[in-house]
Amino acid sequence: MKFEVWNFDMSFYVSIIGIDGSGKSTVTPALASLAAAELNVTAAAVGEGLSCKAPREDLCAPGFAPDGEMMSVRIGQWFRWLSKSAAAHRRLYPLLKLLHLAAQARTVRQAVDRYQPGVIFSEGNLLLSAAGRAINYVDAHAAASALATLTNPFLRLEILYDYVMDGKPLSPDLIRAMPGLKMMRWLRRLDVRLKLGLMELPDAIVYLDIAPEVALARLVASGQKLDPHENILDLTQARVMYRHVVSFFRRRRGERYARVIDVTGLSVGQTLRHILDFARTLPIDRGAIP
Numbered sequence: 001m002k003f004e005v006w007n008f009d010m011s012f013y014v015s016i017i018g019i020d021g022s023g024k025s026t027v028t029p030a031l032a033s034l035a036a037a038e039l040n041v042t043a044a045a046v047g048e049g050l051s052c053k054a055p056r057e058d059l060c061a062p063g064f065a066p067d068g069e070m071m072s073v074r075i076g077q078w079f080r081w082l083s084k085s086a087a088a089h090r091r092l093y094p095l096l097k098l099l100h101l102a103a104q105a106r107t108v109r110q111a112v113d114r115y116q117p118g119v120i121f122s123e124g125n126l127l128l129s130a131a132g133r134a135i136n137y138v139d140a141h142a143a144a145s146a147l148a149t150l151t152n153p154f155l156r157l158e159i160l161y162d163y164v165m166d167g168k169p170l171s172p173d174l175i176r177a178m179p180g181l182k183m184m185r186w187l188r189r190l191d192v193r194l195k196l197g198l199m200e201l202p203d204a205i206v207y208l209d210i211a212p213e214v215a216l217a218r219l220v221a222s223g224q225k226l227d228p229h230e231n232i233l234d235l236t237q238a239r240v241m242y243r244h245v246v247s248f249f250r251r252r253r254g255e256r257y258a259r260v261i262d263v264t265g266l267s268v269g270q271t272l273r274h275i276l277d278f279a280r281t282l283p284i285d286r287g288a289i290p
Helices: 024-039 073-084 094-113 126-137 143-150 160-166 172-177 180-194 211-223 233-252 268-280
Strands: 011-015 045-047 050-054 056-061 121-122 204-209 258-262
Touching: 011 024, 024 050, 024 121, 024 172, 024 268, 045 094, 045 126, 050 094, 056 126, 073 094, 094 126, 094 180, 126 160, 126 204, 126 233, 160 180, 160 211, 172 180, 180 233, 211 233, 233 258, 258 268
Parallel strands: 011 121, 011 204, 045 121, 204 258
Antiparallel strands: 045 050, 050 056
């Protein structure tokens, strides 16, 4: 199996993953400034927007883009809004969410090309986030054998990864059970042909683990309308899948490149401190500072 990993010598790519309510969208934007200051490195963060900071200057931030705003940032924001608007449509939402994550992945690639940060953080990852949420969008009418495979606690994500990345045979029932798989395979072909850098796995991951009840309470407290998948059952299922994702990543990259942080009782500041402590252990190039 070909395992795609980040291939830039000077930029170390870290993805922040976790279920809704775990704090990904809150902590990721702050990591550019904090990593630049505390690790003395040019650092970037990609989520709803793009920020890139050097230890002594801002290179870009939402609303501040001296070199011009990347089109992929706007496309990502547009697909984020579309997917949020279509959250009630169980077949349309996964496709729009994949396109949102693909645009975000393109922003990561372009940010590395333009700013060459020592480290770049992203909110989620196209492959890993799709795998973590896949169980929430299984076709309820899928064949029993496919459902049994997807709900098997010992499911190895390699079989799905091999299908998406290399087109290796997969049960037709399993493909029908997960509508997003064909879309992922199509994105993979497009990625290879155009060399967009959409389907690369990060160099390291931080999994923000949280009790589903606490995650749901956070979502309710935010005051925003809950999406249909933001309920105890879906959050619990996604949490199980994300744990499989972490195991999959550890098998491929090694224990030292995956950090699980239980954020159930942590403040945002405490969570950021744990992430930065993990970043200090990574082989981040601190030599390229403007």
